[in-house]
Amino acid sequence: MNEQFEQITAKEQAAAAKFDNAVHVCVAASCLSSQSDKVLETFQQQLKENGHSASCQVKGVGCLGLCSRGPLVAVSHRDRPESSELYQHVTPDNAPQIVAALVAGETAADLVCATDTPFFQRQTKIVLENSGHIDPERIEEYVAAGGYQGLLTAVTEMTPNDVIDEVMRSGLRGRGGGGYPTGLKWTTVAKADAKQRKYVICNADEGDPGAFMDRSVLESDPHRVLEGMTIAGYAIGADKGYIYVRGEYPLAVARLKKAINQARRLGVLGSGVCGTTFNFQIEIRLGAGAFVCGEETALIASVEGKRGQPRPRPPYPAEYGLWGEPTLINNVETFANVPPIIRNGGDWYAGMGTAKSKGTKVFALAGAINNTGLIEVPMGIPLREIVYEIGGGVPHGRVLKAVQTGGPSGGCIPEAYLETPVDYESLQQLGSIMGSGGLIVMDETSNMVDVARYFMEFCMTESCGKCVPCRVGTVQMYHLLDKIYAGQATTKELALLEKLCKMVRETSLCGLGQTAPNPVNSTLRYFRQEYLDLLLDGERVTAVATTPEAQP
Amino acid sequence: MKRSQIITFKIDGQDIAAREDETILELARQNGIRIPTLCYLESVTPWGGCRLCMVEVKGTTRLFPACMTYPQEGMEVSTVTEQLTTYRKQVLDLLFAERNHVCSVCVSNGACELQGLAYELGMTHVGVPYLNPSLPLDASHPYFGLDHNRCILCTRCVRVCDEIEGAHTWDVMGRGVDARIVADLNQPWGEAISCTSCGKCVQACPTGALFEKGKSVAEMQKRHEFLPYLALMREGRDGDSEQ
Numbered sequence: 126m127n128e129q130f131e132q133i134t135a136k137e138q139a140a141a142a143k144f145d146n147a148v149h150v151c152v153a154a155s156c157l158s159s160q161s162d163k164v165l166e167t168f169q170q171q172l173k174e175n176g177h178s179a180s181c182q183v184k185g186v187g188c189l190g191l192c193s194r195g196p197l198v199a200v201s202h203r204d205r206p207e208s209s210e211l212y213q214h215v216t217p218d219n220a221p222q223i224v225a226a227l228v229a230g231e232t233a234a235d236l237v238c239a240t241d242t243p244f245f246q247r248q249t250k251i252v253l254e255n256s257g258h259i260d261p262e263r264i265e266e267y268v269a270a271g272g273y274q275g276l277l278t279a280v281t282e283m284t285p286n287d288v289i290d291e292v293m294r295s296g297l298r299g300r301g302g303g304g305y306p307t308g309l310k311w312t313t314v315a316k317a318d319a320k321q322r323k324y325v326i327c328n329a330d331e332g333d334p335g336a337f338m339d340r341s342v343l344e345s346d347p348h349r350v351l352e353g354m355t356i357a358g359y360a361i362g363a364d365k366g367y368i369y370v371r372g373e374y375p376l377a378v379a380r381l382k383k384a385i386n387q388a389r390r391l392g393v394l395g396s397g398v399c400g401t402t403f404n405f406q407i408e409i410r411l412g413a414g415a416f417v418c419g420e421e422t423a424l425i426a427s428v429e430g431k432r433g434q435p436r437p438r439p440p441y442p443a444e445y446g447l448w449g450e451p452t453l454i455n456n457v458e459t460f461a462n463v464p465p466i467i468r469n470g471g472d473w474y475a476g477m478g479t480a481k482s483k484g485t486k487v488f489a490l491a492g493a494i495n496n497t498g499l500i501e502v503p504m505g506i507p508l509r510e511i512v513y514e515i516g517g518g519v520p521h522g523r524v525l526k527a528v529q530t531g532g533p534s535g536g537c538i539p540e541a542y543l544e545t546p547v548d549y550e551s552l553q554q555l556g557s558i559m560g561s562g563g564l565i566v567m568d569e570t571s572n573m574v575d576v577a578r579y580f581m582e583f584c585m586t587e588s589c590g591k592c593v594p595c596r597v598g599t600v601q602m603y604h605l606l607d608k609i610y611a612g613q614a615t616t617k618e619l620a621l622l623e624k625l626c627k628m629v630r631e632t633s634l635c636g637l638g639q640t641a642p643n644p645v646n647s648t649l650r651y652f653r654q655e656y657l658d659l660l661l662d663g664e665r666v667t668a669v670a671t672t673p674e675a676q677p
Numbered sequence: 678m679k680r681s682q683i684i685t686f687k688i689d690g691q692d693i694a695a696r697e698d699e700t701i702l703e704l705a706r707q708n709g710i711r712i713p714t715l716c717y718l719e720s721v722t723p724w725g726g727c728r729l730c731m732v733e734v735k736g737t738t739r740l741f742p743a744c745m746t747y748p749q750e751g752m753e754v755s756t757v758t759e760q761l762t763t764y765r766k767q768v769l770d771l772l773f774a775e776r777n778h779v780c781s782v783c784v785s786n787g788a789c790e791l792q793g794l795a796y797e798l799g800m801t802h803v804g805v806p807y808l809n810p811s812l813p814l815d816a817s818h819p820y821f822g823l824d825h826n827r828c829i830l831c832t833r834c835v836r837v838c839d840e841i842e843g844a845h846t847w848d849v850m851g852r853g854v855d856a857r858i859v860a861d862l863n864q865p866w867g868e869a870i871s872c873t874s875c876g877k878c879v880q881a882c883p884t885g886a887l888f889e890k891g892k893s894v895a896e897m898q899k900r901h902e903f904l905p906y907l908a909l910m911r912e913g914r915d916g917d918s919e920q
Contacts, residue, residue, distance in 0.1 A: 415852065432849065437725045437745045590830060590849070590856030591726045597771035600854045601805045621805065628767045631740055632728045 126277055126392070126399045130268050137269035142203070144182040146227060148172075149199040150215075151257065152185035153344045154337070154376055155498075160217065161185075161196035167220040168198075175228055187345020189257040190245075192498035194238050199257065200227060213238035243514040244496050249477065251485050252461045253501045256345035261380050264387035267348040273393045275467035279356050280401045283467075288360040289315060292463065294471030296483030301328055301419075301456030302531065302560040304482070304549035310453065313443040315361040317451035323363035324452040325354050326442075327460055328424060329370040329377070332416040333532025334583060335491040336563030339457035341499050342487070343370070343377035346461070347384035351407060353460030355394060356467055358405040361453050366405060369424050371412040381409055416533075416587035420635045421454045423589065434589045435635035456561065458487055478504030482548035492529075492565040495520050502547070509543040512566055523568035527651070531560025533580045533587075534640035536647025537573065556647040558640075573652040574659060578606040580644035588637060595638030598629040602645065615662050623649070686752040695748050702730055702743035705756060712756050713765060713794050715772075715883055716831035717744045718901065720908035721840045724832055729765050729794070732756050740764075762798065769795055770804040775854065776812060777826040778884075784897035785885030791829060792884075808854070815860075817867030820890055821879050823858070828886035830856055834878035837901075841908055846872040858886075877904070 141147070150156075150165040165185050172178045189197040194213035200223070201209035210232050212223055219236060226233040250256070259266035267273070279288050293308030314323060327350060331339040343350060354366045370378050385407055388394035396404045410428050417423045418433040425447050427433035446452025462484060466474045475483050482504040488511065490497050495517030502511060508528055512518065519525045527537040536557035538545065545551050549559050567576065585599040605622040608614040626642035633639045649656060657663035682697050688705050695704050700723065705712050715727040723744040730743040735753035743756070755761075772778075772791060780786050812825040832849060835858065839845040846869050850859040860869035879887040880901045888897045 417852075437742055586853060588853040590851070590853045591724075592728055593726065593768050593771055593829075594728055596830070596854055596856070597775045597808075600808065601771065601774070604806065625767070625805070628764055632731055632764050632768070634725060634728070634742075 126281070129391075130273065130277070133265050134269040137265050141182065144180060145203050146181040147201045147203075148181060148183045148227070149186040149189075149201070149257065150183070151187070151189045151195060151197045151199075152261075153188035153341055154374075155188070155192040156195035156197055157376070159196050161215075163217045164196050164198065164215050164220050167217045168224065171221050171224040175224065177224075177228055181227065184260045185262075186258060187256040187261045188253070188341040188499055190248075190253070190498050190500065191238065191496055193496060194498075197238070198223065211238045211240050212236045242517070244498075244500070244517065247510070247515050248501050249485050249503050250501050251465050251474075252342060252349075252458055252487050253345070253499070254465070255349065256341065256499075259346065261345050261347055262383055264348060264384065264391055267346070268391075271468065272348055272464070273352055273391075273399075275464035276352050276356055276359075276393060277399050279467050280359055280399050280403050285315065285360045285362060288356060288467065291467060291471040292360070295462075295466045295474035296471075296478070296481075297459065297462055297466065297474065298482065298549065299456060300458035300462070300486065300561065302534065302558060304559060307455065307459055310443060310455070311357065311360055313441075314363075314451050314453040317444050319362075319451050321450065322365060323361055323450055324447045325358045325361070325363045325366040326424065326428065326447065326452055326454045327354050327366065327368040327457060328419060328421070328454055329368055329374070329457045330412045330419040330424060331371065331374075331457070331561060332419050332587075333534075333561055333563045334580075335489065335565045336532060336561055337489045338487040338499065338562045340374055340377055341489075342457050342461050343374065344380055347377070347380045348388065349461045349464055350381075350457055351384055351388050351394060353463035354407060355398060355405045356463050357453055357455065357460065359398070359403055361451075363453065364404045364406065366407040367410050367428055367447070368407060369410045369412060369418070369428060371418075372414055378409060378411065385409070415589070416583075417589045417635070417637050420637060423635065424454070425452065432589075434591045435637075437634060458562070479546060479548045481550055486547065486559070486562060488562045488564045490516050490564050490566070493519050493523065493525075493568040493571075494566040504548050505546040507544050507546055508538065511547065511564065512543065516566065519566065519568050521568075523570065525566065526569050526571055527567050527573070527576075529557075529565040529567060529576070529644075530563070531558035531643070532563045533583045534558060534636065534643055535560045535563075536643050537567070537576065537651060538647075539651040556643070556650055558643070572610070573648040573655045574606060574610045577645045577648045578603065578610055581606055581641065584637060584641040588641075592632075592634035592638060594629045595633045595635075595641065598625055598633075598638070599641050601625055602629070602642070606645070609656060609659050612659050612661070614660055616660055619656060619660060619663075684748060684750040686748045686750065686754065688754045689756055693748070697747060699747070700744055701732060701741070701746050701748055701754055704748065705743065710756060712743050713797065714744060715790060715794070715829060716833065718833045718837065718881055718904070720905040721833070721836040721881075724836065727829075727831060728768055731761060731764060733758055733761060765794075766798050766800055767804070769798065769800055772829050773803045774805045774807045776808075776810060776828065779826075782894055783827060783885040784888045784892045784894060785827075785899070786895040788895070788898045789885060790883035810854075815866050816890070817865035818872070818874070818890075819867065820874060821866070821876065822888050822890055823860075823866055824886055824888070825857060826886075827884045828858055829884055830858070831883060832858075833881040833883065834858065834887055837877045837881040837904065841904060841911070842873060842875050842877050844871050844873050844875075847878060877901075880904075 198212040198215045223233045297307040298304040423433045423435040442452040487501045581603045588595045590596045713729045716724040725742045725745045731740040733755040815823040835847040860866045
């Protein structure tokens, strides 16, 4: 198998060496929606017309990161690798300009996007290491970039226990939001008794508003997830895996399908993985637009073909999951971290991050920020650095008010706490959560009551309706927030809202209901005055900057 | 088959001997301890949706639904605390405000489990604003009627129809507050071909949402005591006695 990988790598390198220049056009969702496919075509056509198609390689690649400047095109030169350029806002109309510059050995200066900025310099890429470099639809490029080496090592040189030990040593924690230690989860499933078989499920039902990390990984580097899942299957003794992708991600699904077929043909998936006796099949399951299906028990019900509704835990899926069998559920980003951990060792991974949160985390920057896009940073980096250095600060000269993390289950962190290091515990202490990695920046024009109302509306429409507190409680809380925002409520109603928040949090069945009050609680904690200002009988303090108290 | 060990634990200070595969709710009932429920129905799969049977367990701050939680050796369970009573009343608040529950004109007035719990927990008023939705009534079935105004989405009808009658006429459509009980593929009940007109759903319904035609205000008494016997008699017939 290793020889086969070497052959592929050698062939890929030889093919790349034939070209003097390479043009990489981002064809992930964001750039694609700005016609980057047309840009790609234009490049191919133009180079052909100019007779340079033999000396210049043109290919579509995954996300280049800085989505707000898309469509992005990266141009590199073999003879002078140091002077590669990144072009921004490329359209089919201005593509010929870049081609002309390329042919003449110059740069189209007015389209260049500076890459010496903190956005590009301050990131540490592990999950996104291939993103923007390889063609997501070709397994050969993934292999040439070191792909499937981790799997090969795992199945040919390590016992399942060795694999789990390595993951344990890496300190990797679930990237879906909860932060449960991945190695511990793997151990639990590995030790559980199966009636017939065990399952691996990849949760790709990314539903938080403003979050697109998993989408990007699946669209830019699908093989990485397949490799991670297969390693997990080997470690826990499962021979079947499912990827549950939300139906809103057609491109991710198409690329995954292609990737699964390619991996089967290469022999790194299916019967006899890498020539060993280990078998592993992966199937794709599509979600039908329900946010709650990202909750693991609801997701399992949905995979089984039932109505996507959660059930109380325990028993946890590790013990009683898909079809009642022990099931390992991890998020896309968690699986995407596994191949490099096996390849480079757990200690290497544990060398990054903080004492309790290791490695890196991918964030999707959105909202009132100059550089919207996808970033990967080491755990423990201060929020301020993400927002002001990597994110380039708040546009239009406005003032930052709060950073929302964790989507509808998370909370708002005010400006005063921007020095907080980004790790699971620190964010939790501030009343927010790490979440899956959505990071929404808000400036002074955002009203925090409105923000809370927005997230409550989201939870209300996404509640499955199974348990009473979430089904009716979210509606009542939404109406109360609406009334407060409209300036028609009194202190009595605010008190009722707080009472409902507590009750819904404590008594709801699944994570959706239990965390639905979080946006209200955190905005009340740091921006209570905004609520009071809107009440008919509230104590109004205008134009006074409130310093929020720090307490756990 | 699961090994079942005998363990001992405490509910409200009372020592209880239990098999590991019995839920806290079942054990409480066996020992004469009352835990309020709405969605629980003996002999069908527990649902865990009404959140009334939530209990406190010493040593954790989390609440557990008694209908779906199994005891562990030495566990100390409390079923009545100030906090639990507040939450239970709030659940009733939310239910009464969700749809149009007008007891005085209801067929089940005086025999309704929702109404009964409101009395039991000393509810004097509804603490949240009424939502007053506009909901239809399905009177297409020759013997029975379905009034969505009185439905609390406990899904007892769904489970009894599926698990005991084996017809699976009922299911839930839509989500959140817009969820509705539907017959077959959202057809009028009278046109649902899978319905055997056995009436178990009517007897299982805790409120007046499902009722027999011809019954006037306060005349609809529900009986579901026969269900455990029926379930027992049918157990193992279709080969899945493991459940």
